[in-house]
Amino acid sequence: MPTRMVAPSWLLLIGLAIAGVLQAQPDSNGFINVDCGLPGTANSMDDTTKLSYAPDAAFTDSGSNHNISAEFVTPTLSKRYLNLPRRRAQLLHAPILVAGLKYLIRAEFMYGSYDGLNRLPVFDVYTGVNFWSMVNVTSADLNGMVTLEAIVVVPDDSAQVCLVNTGSGTPFISSLELRPLKSSIYPQASTTLGLVLLGRRNLGPTDATDIVRYPDDPHDRVWTPLVNTTAWDTISTTSTVQNYQNDEFEAPSKVMQTAITPLNGSSNSSIDELFWYSELQPKDPTPKYIAIMYFSELQLLPSSAVRDLYITINDVFWSTFMPDYLYSGYVGDQTPTWSGSDRYNISISTTANSTLPPIINAVEVYSVISTTNVATDSADVSAITDIKVMYRVQKNWMGDPCVPKSFAWDGLTCNYPISSTPTITGVNISFSGLNGDMSSSFADLKGVQYLDLSYNNLTGSIPDALSQLTSLKVLNLSSNQLSGSIPYGLLKRIQDGSLTMRYDDNPNLCTNAASCQPPVKGKKSKLAVYVAVPLVLVVVIISVVALLFCFLQRRKKQGGTCMHQMSASAIFPTQGVQSTRLMFVNLYHVHRIGDVRLSHASAAPRPQGGDTHDALSSLNLGNRRFSYKELEMITNNFERVLGQGGFGKVYDGFLEDGTQVAVKLRSQYSNQGVKEFLLEAQILTRIHHKNLVSMIGYCKDGQYMALVYEYMSEGALQEQLAGNGRNGRYLTWWQRLRIALDSAQGLEYLHKGCNPPLIHRDVKATNILLNTNLEAKIADFGFSKAFNHGNEAQISTNALVGTPGYVDPEYQATLQPTTKSDVYSFGVVMLELVTGKPTILSDPEPASIIQWVRRRLARGNIEDVVDTRMRGEYEVNSVWKVADIALKCTMQESAQRPTMTDVVAQLRECLELEEGRRTGGGTRGSFYAGSSNNNANLGYYDSQSTDASQISTAFEMEHNFGRAVGMGTDEKGLHLQLVNSSLQYP
Numbered sequence: 001m002p003t004r005m006v007a008p009s010w011l012l013l014i015g016l017a018i019a020g021v022l023q024a025q026p027d028s029n030g031f032i033n034v035d036c037g038l039p040g041t042a043n044s045m046d047d048t049t050k051l052s053y054a055p056d057a058a059f060t061d062s063g064s065n066h067n068i069s070a071e072f073v074t075p076t077l078s079k080r081y082l083n084l085p086r087r088r089a090q091l092l093h094a095p096i097l098v099a100g101l102k103y104l105i106r107a108e109f110m111y112g113s114y115d116g117l118n119r120l121p122v123f124d125v126y127t128g129v130n131f132w133s134m135v136n137v138t139s140a141d142l143n144g145m146v147t148l149e150a151i152v153v154v155p156d157d158s159a160q161v162c163l164v165n166t167g168s169g170t171p172f173i174s175s176l177e178l179r180p181l182k183s184s185i186y187p188q189a190s191t192t193l194g195l196v197l198l199g200r201r202n203l204g205p206t207d208a209t210d211i212v213r214y215p216d217d218p219h220d221r222v223w224t225p226l227v228n229t230t231a232w233d234t235i236s237t238t239s240t241v242q243n244y245q246n247d248e249f250e251a252p253s254k255v256m257q258t259a260i261t262p263l264n265g266s267s268n269s270s271i272d273e274l275f276w277y278s279e280l281q282p283k284d285p286t287p288k289y290i291a292i293m294y295f296s297e298l299q300l301l302p303s304s305a306v307r308d309l310y311i312t313i314n315d316v317f318w319s320t321f322m323p324d325y326l327y328s329g330y331v332g333d334q335t336p337t338w339s340g341s342d343r344y345n346i347s348i349s350t351t352a353n354s355t356l357p358p359i360i361n362a363v364e365v366y367s368v369i370s371t372t373n374v375a376t377d378s379a380d381v382s383a384i385t386d387i388k389v390m391y392r393v394q395k396n397w398m399g400d401p402c403v404p405k406s407f408a409w410d411g412l413t414c415n416y417p418i419s420s421t422p423t424i425t426g427v428n429i430s431f432s433g434l435n436g437d438m439s440s441s442f443a444d445l446k447g448v449q450y451l452d453l454s455y456n457n458l459t460g461s462i463p464d465a466l467s468q469l470t471s472l473k474v475l476n477l478s479s480n481q482l483s484g485s486i487p488y489g490l491l492k493r494i495q496d497g498s499l500t501m502r503y504d505d506n507p508n509l510c511t512n513a514a515s516c517q518p519p520v521k522g523k524k525s526k527l528a529v530y531v532a533v534p535l536v537l538v539v540v541i542i543s544v545v546a547l548l549f550c551f552l553q554r555r556k557k558q559g560g561t562c563m564h565q566m567s568a569s570a571i572f573p574t575q576g577v578q579s580t581r582l583m584f585v586n587l588y589h590v591h592r593i594g595d596v597r598l599s600h601a602s603a604a605p606r607p608q609g610g611d612t613h614d615a616l617s618s619l620n621l622g623n624r625r626f627s628y629k630e631l632e633m634i635t636n637n638f639e640r641v642l643g644q645g646g647f648g649k650v651y652d653g654f655l656e657d658g659t660q661v662a663v664k665l666r667s668q669y670s671n672q673g674v675k676e677f678l679l680e681a682q683i684l685t686r687i688h689h690k691n692l693v694s695m696i697g698y699c700k701d702g703q704y705m706a707l708v709y710e711y712m713s714e715g716a717l718q719e720q721l722a723g724n725g726r727n728g729r730y731l732t733w734w735q736r737l738r739i740a741l742d743s744a745q746g747l748e749y750l751h752k753g754c755n756p757p758l759i760h761r762d763v764k765a766t767n768i769l770l771n772t773n774l775e776a777k778i779a780d781f782g783f784s785k786a787f788n789h790g791n792e793a794q795i796s797t798n799a800l801v802g803t804p805g806y807v808d809p810e811y812q813a814t815l816q817p818t819t820k821s822d823v824y825s826f827g828v829v830m831l832e833l834v835t836g837k838p839t840i841l842s843d844p845e846p847a848s849i850i851q852w853v854r855r856r857l858a859r860g861n862i863e864d865v866v867d868t869r870m871r872g873e874y875e876v877n878s879v880w881k882v883a884d885i886a887l888k889c890t891m892q893e894s895a896q897r898p899t900m901t902d903v904v905a906q907l908r909e910c911l912e913l914e915e916g917r918r919t920g921g922g923t924r925g926s927f928y929a930g931s932s933n934n935n936a937n938l939g940y941y942d943s944q945s946t947d948a949s950q951i952s953t954a955f956e957m958e959h960n961f962g963r964a965v966g967m968g969t970d971e972k973g974l975h976l977q978l979v980n981s982s983l984q985y986p
């Protein structure tokens with residue numbers, strides 16, 4: 001994934017911007033579609049609407065991209081939900097909008113447990129600088145997808161959608177769509193008022209999946225059908241229903257061609273089944289609504305017939321209406337009208353002189369938002385944005401600098417005049433590692449009174465233009481590397497007392513104007529070198545770690561992507577919209593859900609302003625960054641040790657919200673493992689899968705380094721197999737199969753979901769961790785390596801890593817790890833699962849577990865190898881099958897081994913067999929009774945009997961390393977770190 005966690009180089013930014021702008025050009029309809037988190041620069045196409053979606057790289061400068069978890073990827077899921085970015089605070093700029101134009105903005109949020117945490121986030125979304133809506137994701141799958149839609153007048157030539165972390169989970173976004181609207185339609189939406197869609201329903205279609213949107217609706221509104229054959233009759237026509245001239249809503253003909261009418265209706269019957277629930281939010285506790293209803297006569301009536309509608313909402317008279325034949329009529333509130341009620345019942349009946357029953361073709365309900373917040377002065381915005389880009393400022397500098405007030409950029413002070421735009425009055429970016437010359441953009445902050453750039457590495461001279469800043473009262477430039485002399489203009493302002501300036505500790509700055517000479521080459525520069533050398537040394541020493549980190553970060557950028565390569569065709573609108581808020585919030589069969597939401601929404605207070613701000617600033621790199629002090633608190637002074645590795649100890653801990661975590665602290669006395677440590681941190685921020693252990697955060701605080709993981713309460717698979725698990729109980733065969741499948745899926749994701757593939761290189765039973773539900777996750781990525789199929793030589797390393805008993809003999813010989821090396825190690829793990837034996841046995845004679853199983857199975861009896869502690873409680877065919885897969889995985893030649901994808905598929909079948917037994921359908925503990933499957937297995941082993949010699953060679957090699965037999969808990973202590981030259985093989 002092309003994460004952009006660290007600011008990419010400036011050039012890269014520009015390159016992306018150009019590419020992105022080109023692709024996100026509005027199409028011929030003026031539509032802009034953004035598939036958030038879509039990697040690369042190529043557009044994706046929605047299969048249903050044929051609309052093209054651009055990646056969002058060009059529109060945002062923060063956050064990182066992720067894929068939703070595999071379990072939520074269904075064959076029909078629209079591609080644009082597969083990956084998403086999570087954003088620290090915001091933000092998507094949609095370019096090339098026309099200022100003052102009305103737009104329909106639609107944003108979709110499909111969580112899909114992209115972070116593997118399955119923690120449903122709640123956050124706020126702003127359109128520009130105005131609050132739009134809270135997003136409360138209620139489930140990870142498509143049912144929990146939230147769609148927000150608003151009709152707003154965009155004040156600027158760019159629109160921003162800001163995702164704001166309110167302390168209840170990291171915001172994310174799946175897609176963003178913009179549709180330009182004529183200013184004459186939806187006249188209720190103005191520069192000060194926006195419309196937020198609550199629901200838009202098409203009445204009268206017979207197919208509940210028949211969603212109408214573009215191209216049937218040229219404005220690409222999404223009209224969801226509401227079908228209930230037991231509640232009303234439907235009427236329809238195939239003739240086109242026309243819009244009136246100057247139609248204010250332009251309902252599409254396809255929507256107007258269907259209508260509902262009471263069942264067996266007489267002229268005095270009524271339609272009473274339509275209603276909507278009020279949707280309260282902490283920031284909008286008294287929502288006001290606007291209703292719009294659409295009516296068209298679809299039957300050619302005799303002249304004597306009259307259809308005269310009489311409409312009430314909550315028994316309050318609203319309107320009468322006489323629909324015209326094949327014309328799209330409507331009734332709509334001009335201003336926000338409905339408020340103060342939990343539920344609004346719509347009733348459509350007829351007046352006394354009507355001879356026909358009532359009808360209705362469609363209905364829309366909107367709530368309103370104020371869009372009166374105005375953005376910061378545009379000259380200030382462009383100046384401070386230039387400064388941010390030039391120095392790659394890493395604070396929360398996203399969105400508008402001053403608005404909303406509570407999300408103003410760190411270090412800025414703003415003035416908020418009542419009748420004009422906010423301006424920047426103070427800038428404090430001291431201690432921020434600013435490098436390079438002083439930007440001339442500082443002089444463009446016309447209203448700035450206070451400018452603090454102290455304690456940075458600014459070089460070059462002080463721009464004279466700063467003296468033109470008439471409001472500037474304090475200028476602090478101390479502790480930088482500025483040179484030259486203080487400009488005359490500034491000196492003058494200091495002298496006349498209008499400016500206080502600090503410039504001490506700038507060694508090269510000439511502070512006495514009279515004696516300032518142009519720099520002389522030679523002697524002087526030599527002196528500079530003498531001064532510089534010790535300084536450089538110090539810098540080098542203290543930044544080794546930082547450099548390494550940067551190096552890894554950079555490599556990560558080239559490190560490619562992880563994505564799900566499953567095919568997915570779009571189903572939006574069919575399945576997609578059905579489960580969105582559009583349907584859910586409104587009208588009809590949603591009583592229960594509506595109730596639940598309502599009561600919760602009114603009951604739940606939420607952190608505001610300041611809290612939010614703190615939550616924002618504590619986030620970094622998409623993961624939380626902890627200080628050492630915080631770790632002390634979390635672990636109660638490192639009280640309980642969960643385990644011990646070569647890096648140091650792993651401690652038990654609890655976050656503020658009670659989440660239990662495991663904290664791996666690198667021992668400060670250990671010089672070893674910094675690289676692995678950082679590598680693991682880097683990999684874990686990039687990859688997310690439910691079968692890979694997930695990182696909650698990290699700590700890099702002085703010499704302290706730690707990784708904070710999700711807590712895996714049942715420890716390592718190895719302990720469970722050894723019988724040290726919970727209550728000393730042994731794993732059942734079903735549990736073992738689940739564990740095998742889980743971990744195989746994790747490895748498959750590394751191999752297939754990542755491009756280039758990632759090789760774990762240290763797959764073993766101690767690196768498979770189990771949670772309370774005994775779900776398995778692969779851990780410990782300190783030795784992982786990206787693997788490039790096309791260019792193996794490039795990634796070859798001359799250090800052999802791995803653990804005796806698990807190391808692929810081919811890798812050992814060539815020192816070129818491949819994905820098949822992981823397959824080999826995983827084969828060994830499967831043999832441990834089947835046999836419960838250690839990987840290297842000494843009884844009756846030293847043998848590897850592979851050798852041991854092969855020899856015994858050659859006699860044709862699975863019972864000889866199966867872990868007796870399972871007490872015969874297993875489906876015997878599934879055990880055979882697993883042993884078979886395991887032995888194929890541990891073939892000497894990697895080409896003969898299956899891929900992890902094959903392994904996953906096979907293990908699934910095994911699990912099904914065992915589940916058949918558990919549910920009573922199988923042959924409990926019986927023999928395989930001539931199943932052709934097992935005979936095939938037997939034949940297979942016989943024909944491979946020549947393998948035994950090869951295996952023993954491999955085993956001897958392992959043995960020659962002189963390592964302890966049997967796995968200790970000191971996992972890292974057993975890693976092999978051999979240099980090429982010292983490796984000998986037969």
Ligand SMILES: *[C@@H]1O[C@H](CO)[C@@H](O)[C@H](O)[C@H]1NC(C)=O
Binds near residue numbers: 231
């Ligand atoms: C259809 O309408 C009837 C009558 O109002 C109601 O009882 C029923 O729950 C509705 N069915 C659905 C699926 O909403």
Ligand SMILES: *[C@@H]1O[C@H](CO)[C@@H](O)[C@H](O)[C@H]1NC(C)=O
Binds near residue numbers: 137596597600601606
């Ligand atoms: C989000 O929705 C859930 C379920 O409806 C509810 O329990 C929770 O209180 C809501 N959160 C907020 C912040 O409203």
